[in-house]
Amino acid sequence: MSNYQDIKVQAYQANMQLPKLGLVLFTFGNVSAVDRAKGVFAIKPSGVPYEDLSPDDMVIVDFDSNVVEGRLRPSSDTKTHAVLYKHWEDIGGIVHTHSTYGTAWAQAQKAIPIFGTTHADHLTVDIPCAPPMADEMIKGNYEYETGFQIMNHFENLGLSYKEVEMILVGNHAPFTWGKTAEKAVYNSAVLETVAQMALLTQQINPQAPKLKDSLIKKHFERKHGEGAYYGQK
Numbered sequence: 001m002s003n004y005q006d007i008k009v010q011a012y013q014a015n016m017q018l019p020k021l022g023l024v025l026f027t028f029g030n031v032s033a034v035d036r037a038k039g040v041f042a043i044k045p046s047g048v049p050y051e052d053l054s055p056d057d058m059v060i061v062d063f064d065s066n067v068v069e070g071r072l073r074p075s076s077d078t079k080t081h082a083v084l085y086k087h088w089e090d091i092g093g094i095v096h097t098h099s100t101y102g103t104a105w106a107q108a109q110k111a112i113p114i115f116g117t118t119h120a121d122h123l124t125v126d127i128p129c130a131p132p133m134a135d136e137m138i139k140g141n142y143e144y145e146t147g148f149q150i151m152n153h154f155e156n157l158g159l160s161y162k163e164v165e166m167i168l169v170g171n172h173a174p175f176t177w178g179k180t181a182e183k184a185v186y187n188s189a190v191l192e193t194v195a196q197m198a199l200l201t202q203q204i205n206p207q208a209p210k211l212k213d214s215l216i217k218k219h220f221e222r223k224h225g226e227g228a229y230y231g232q233k
């Protein structure tokens, strides 16, 4: 039995949610789960169909992207996950998908506007879209630089990764994170449904206004504020 069995199982189970939720096709996408005490994370191997995966196939990697344990090559996006784990100390899981609607907004290089209460139930700002990667980053350490592209965009916008757990990378696709891999998958599903709703909203009414501040506050706070009353005690 591996010393990292817990995170291997967490990463495996979270990865298997992606095709179930319709967030990936073929071998697209990847999920990782971290063990902060051991300084490693478990991530999907690269290019292996979801139906062929088992917990033992998850690859254990440290925050400098060195493989610590595993028979298979880790996800091609491993360095992006490693950069985010290294610098954003509270996150426990990361997801990358090429889900259709989220990716369409990323390809259009547009943040997803906060049009409705579904969006405000989860975050109070537009879902940010980082600029596409510059040529020197693409020629250099591409996936590593993608991690910094994400972090720099959060810093430029003055956003906290603890409050906004999702981003689009321009020309590429969504990344989400959370306290656990399971929460990061939930965030990917939220991003995708909100992306679809926003696109339809703009098609129906190209001048659709964004949600007013009072409704943003009401919906976010009734779920996440001090006096939250959404759901059961």
Ligand SMILES: O=C(CO)[C@@H](O)[C@H](O)COP(=O)(O)O
Binding pocket: 027, 028, 029, 030, 044, 045, 046, 047, 048, 074, 075, 076, 077, 096, 097, 098
């Ligand atoms: O971003 C991409 C492809 O552009 C990747 O996310 C793949 O969709 C999945 O790659 P592996 O995790 O299997 O290497």
